[in-house]
Amino acid sequence: MRGEVLHYDQEQGFGFITGADGKRYSFAREDLRREMALVRGAEVEFQPDGDRAGNVFSVRVGMSTPAESAAPAATPLAGGAPAAPAHFGRNAENGTTESTGLWSYFRRGLTTNYVNFSGRARRKEFWGFCLFWTIGLVVAIGVGLSVDLSRGDVEGGGDEPIVMFGLFGLYVLLTILPWVALIVRRLHDLGLTGWLAILCFLPYVGGLATLVFALIPTQGGDNKWGPVPAGVRF
Known part of the structure; x- marks a missing residue:
């Protein structure tokens, strides 16, 4: 399943992924296919197992090795504008964020x-x-x-x-x-x-x-x- 990294604590080795089905999955460092530095908004593929995500690996930018973690998370388009991040879950259908009213x-x-x-x-x-x-x-x-x-x-x-x-x-x-x-x-x-x-x-x-x-x-x-x-x- 495809998803988006919602949060990852590099020091403690745990995080959350919002899946394309709108659910949130937790994962730990051992669930990564290889040791990598994750940033919020990274697009990944993973195998859901209940509420747990396993075999997590990168699909696009936003996930890199520790030496590459300082690199920009988005590549500018031809017109000079940065690429828009992918969205998943309930907000993917309309491209908007949830109201805070x-x-x-x-x-x-x-x-x-x-x-x-x-x-x-x-x-x-x-x-x-x-x-x-x-x-x-x-x-x-x-x-x-x-x-x-x-x-x-x-x-x-x-x-x-x-x-x-x-x-x-x-x-x-x-x-x-x-x-x-x-x-x-x-x-x-x-x-x-x-x-x-x-x-x-x-x-x-x-x-x-x-x-x-x-x-x-x-x-x-x-x-x-x-x-x-x-x-x-x-």
Whole structure:
């Protein structure tokens, strides 16, 4: 399969490749066909094995021997303009990068990142999801309460607002996995293990732990969970 190098740590000998199928594969130094210096954006061929890439080798520029690693990663075209890098995955179809807007983060959190426990999530992504999740919760409660009132379920202190409680429970149930995945990715963005997400669900300290993790700035530079998220400036 063809892919593009997303990140490679030469010292620790591990990295990630975005495959032409849109999935991300991890690889280590021993998965390289030969010892080479990889740069981000290099086009490679590899053999997928689950979430692991094996037998990785260069297709174009961007991958070289250590002595050649200082060479330019792109060759100018006849008109003098540099060659455009290849793109793979979800952005390959339209040639654009993913939006970093608050709504876009929320939408991807409920679709492509629904159970994505790998990669990193910046502070803006966390707060964007939090904002629109809260709006959705208010809407669900409002709709449920309106239905209960129209049926007379809560008039005169009688029956419980069953529809409201039902919509509330369904909404929380459908969004709990995206929340956990988002917290794990936020921890990765800080250079921490995702297992610390357990602290966010403990009584008494859960809310405080979540707030602290949400406010800490992005860790500078790439880490073993991936490169710095798009849009982050230091």
